[in-house]
Amino acid sequence: xxxxxxxxxxxxxxxxxxxxxxxxxxxxxxxxxxxxxxxxxxxxxxxxxxxxxxxxxxxxxxxxxxxxxxxxxxxxxxxxxxxxxxxxxxxxxxxxxxxxxxxxxxxxxxxxxxxxxxxxxxxxxxxxxxxxxxxxxxxxxxxxxxxxxxxxxxxxxxxxxxxxxxxxxxxxxxxxxxxxxxxxxxxxxxxxxxxxxxxxxxxxxxxxxxxxxxxxxxxxxxxxxxxxxxxxxxxxxxxxxxxxxxxxxxxxxxxxxxxxxxxxx
Amino acid sequence: xxxxxxxxxxxxxxxxxxxxxxxxxxxxxxxxxxxxxxxxxxxxxxxxxxxxxxxxxxxxxxxxxxxxxxxxxxxxxxxxxxxxxxxxxxxxxxxxxxxxxxxxxxxxxxxxxxxxxxxxxxxxxxxxxxxxxxxxxxxxxxxxxxxxxxxxxxxxxxxxxxxxxxxxxxxxxxxxxxxxxxxxxxxxxxxxxxxxxxxxxxxxxxxxxxxxxxxxxxxxxxxxxxxxxxxxxxxxxxxxxxxxxxxxxxxxxxxxxxxxxxxxx
Numbered sequence: 001x002x003x004x005x006x007x008x009x010x011x012x013x014x015x016x017x018x019x020x021x022x023x024x025x026x027x028x029x030x031x032x033x034x035x036x037x038x039x040x041x042x043x044x045x046x047x048x049x050x051x052x053x054x055x056x057x058x059x060x061x062x063x064x065x066x067x068x069x070x071x072x073x074x075x076x077x078x079x080x081x082x083x084x085x086x087x088x089x090x091x092x093x094x095x096x097x098x099x100x101x102x103x104x105x106x107x108x109x110x111x112x113x114x115x116x117x118x119x120x121x122x123x124x125x126x127x128x129x130x131x132x133x134x135x136x137x138x139x140x141x142x143x144x145x146x147x148x149x150x151x152x153x154x155x156x157x158x159x160x161x162x163x164x165x166x167x168x169x170x171x172x173x174x175x176x177x178x179x180x181x182x183x184x185x186x187x188x189x190x191x192x193x194x195x196x197x198x199x200x201x202x203x204x205x206x207x208x209x210x211x212x213x214x215x216x217x218x219x220x221x222x223x224x225x226x227x228x229x230x231x232x233x234x235x236x237x238x239x240x241x242x243x244x245x246x247x248x249x250x251x252x253x254x255x256x257x258x259x260x261x262x263x264x265x
Numbered sequence: 266x267x268x269x270x271x272x273x274x275x276x277x278x279x280x281x282x283x284x285x286x287x288x289x290x291x292x293x294x295x296x297x298x299x300x301x302x303x304x305x306x307x308x309x310x311x312x313x314x315x316x317x318x319x320x321x322x323x324x325x326x327x328x329x330x331x332x333x334x335x336x337x338x339x340x341x342x343x344x345x346x347x348x349x350x351x352x353x354x355x356x357x358x359x360x361x362x363x364x365x366x367x368x369x370x371x372x373x374x375x376x377x378x379x380x381x382x383x384x385x386x387x388x389x390x391x392x393x394x395x396x397x398x399x400x401x402x403x404x405x406x407x408x409x410x411x412x413x414x415x416x417x418x419x420x421x422x423x424x425x426x427x428x429x430x431x432x433x434x435x436x437x438x439x440x441x442x443x444x445x446x447x448x449x450x451x452x453x454x455x456x457x458x459x460x461x462x463x464x465x466x467x468x469x470x471x472x473x474x475x476x477x478x479x480x481x482x483x484x485x486x487x488x489x490x491x492x493x494x495x496x497x498x499x500x501x502x503x504x505x506x507x508x509x510x511x512x513x514x515x516x517x518x519x520x521x522x523x524x525x526x527x528x529x530x
Contacts, residue, residue, distance in 0.1 A: 079336065132341035
């Protein structure tokens with residue numbers, strides 16, 4: 001019903017068209033867009049006209065196409081990312097007000113950590129996470145936290161993959177990674193030095209909504225060599241519990257209980 | 266190519282399916298979803314399977330459908346709402362830290378103001394704006410600011426519509442509205458008492474990226490009767506200029522200039 005002669009579904013084409021817009025290319029002309037998605041201009045024209053009708057794409061004053069606010073609205077209303085963000089923002093702001101220079105909130109999305117929020121004090125720590133940006137799970141402290149609390153089958157799949165060495169310090173050996181994951185489960189946090197960029201270290205803790213299942217991660221990024229773990233880790237863990245509570249769950253010791261008032265998440 | 270026998274396009278159906286999820290219904294079973302969009306279960310099943318393949322919908326542990334993080338990611342990357350949010354968040358936080366109880370950031374979307382960010386101090390002022398929530402333009406101070414700086418043809422369309430009286434104080438008479446819009450252009454702000462809920466007042470200023478065109482609005486919501494305009498308005502205007510600057514424009518007197526460094530917006 002919904003497939004083109006080439007067998008590609010309309011939905012897949014729409015996703016490709018919407019994905020062509022990004023931070024570096026927020027506005028595209030029709031021909032530019034057609035080139036970028038490798039489809040005939042006439043095909044793109046038809047799909048774009050429908051997307052404009054729905055408000056998912058709009059034309060700017062120069063006639064170029066952009067994402068419409070309607071797309072953002074559609075995605076935000078039912079989004080777990082939005083409820084997580086709203087729950088996490090005040091505790092994250094508290095961390096910044098208490099001297100943290102960079103904090104970020106991640107969710108697991110396939111083999112990547114997707115960063116759904118990031119706050120930064122005005123200083124110069126290198127932090128390559130971006131809102132709606134991704135990092136591979138083995139290339140960031142947040143990813144290792146997700147793997148530590150993942151189901152065994154997911155962990156084994158992760159450990160059996162060939163992992164790219166992103167810096168000298170990226171850990172790619174299954175046995176070393178296995179030891180790190182066990183340590184994370186024991187200590188409730190991880191600190192990794194320079195695994196994605198040499199100058200920065202990441203310290204991450206899980207955010208739980210059920211026992212031993214990390215629904216998200218909270219991370220601090222600090223200049224390499226300045227990991228004052230005895231200061232940073234307790235603050236991160238307290239902020240993580242505050243987020244759990246704001247999501248409608250009660251962290252009590254090592255157990256998590258659903259509160260009677262339902263939350264959006 | 267992409268239409269069902271009923272003539273409804275796949276894209277329109279997909280938008281209807283994705284719109285069925287919201288704050289009150291973040292997770293839906295297949296039958297529940299089919300009922301809510303008024304389509305046969307078999308049709309919804311086919312479309313949902315494709316949306317799952319794209320990661321736009323996912324199943325939770327109970328087997329119910331939810332928006333996938335991928336949808337949020339897709340919408341956030343190219344979104345003007347996201348760049349606006351990022352530019353506006355620090356100045357908005359400054360307002361909260363300086364004693365403002367509620368501030369919100371709005372964009373114009375059709376006949377509504379769509380709120381793309383909202384910050385609140387912990388107190389009891391009634392504020393019905395929600396992130397990704399909407400209010401009709403004549404029912405909020407932000408909407409009147411958008412109308413004040415809209416093109417004349419848009420203003421006239423607005424003034425000729427039959428507007429609903431949402432409270433006793435909602436202004437719906439074209440002549441009164443015309444006077445309010447002129448006043449906004451003269452003063453650069455508006456303060457409206459109880460036009461959508463009787464207990465609260467809204468004070469809004471435009472955020473400019475070109476002269477006399479409001480790309481967004483910044484609003485403070487205060488308990489009715491506590492509109493200390495001599496304190497609130499200058500703070501809002503300063504924050505608005507800060508946001509303009511963070512978007513890559515230079516507000517200088519009554520003119521706005523694009524800075525050489527391009528911004529995402």
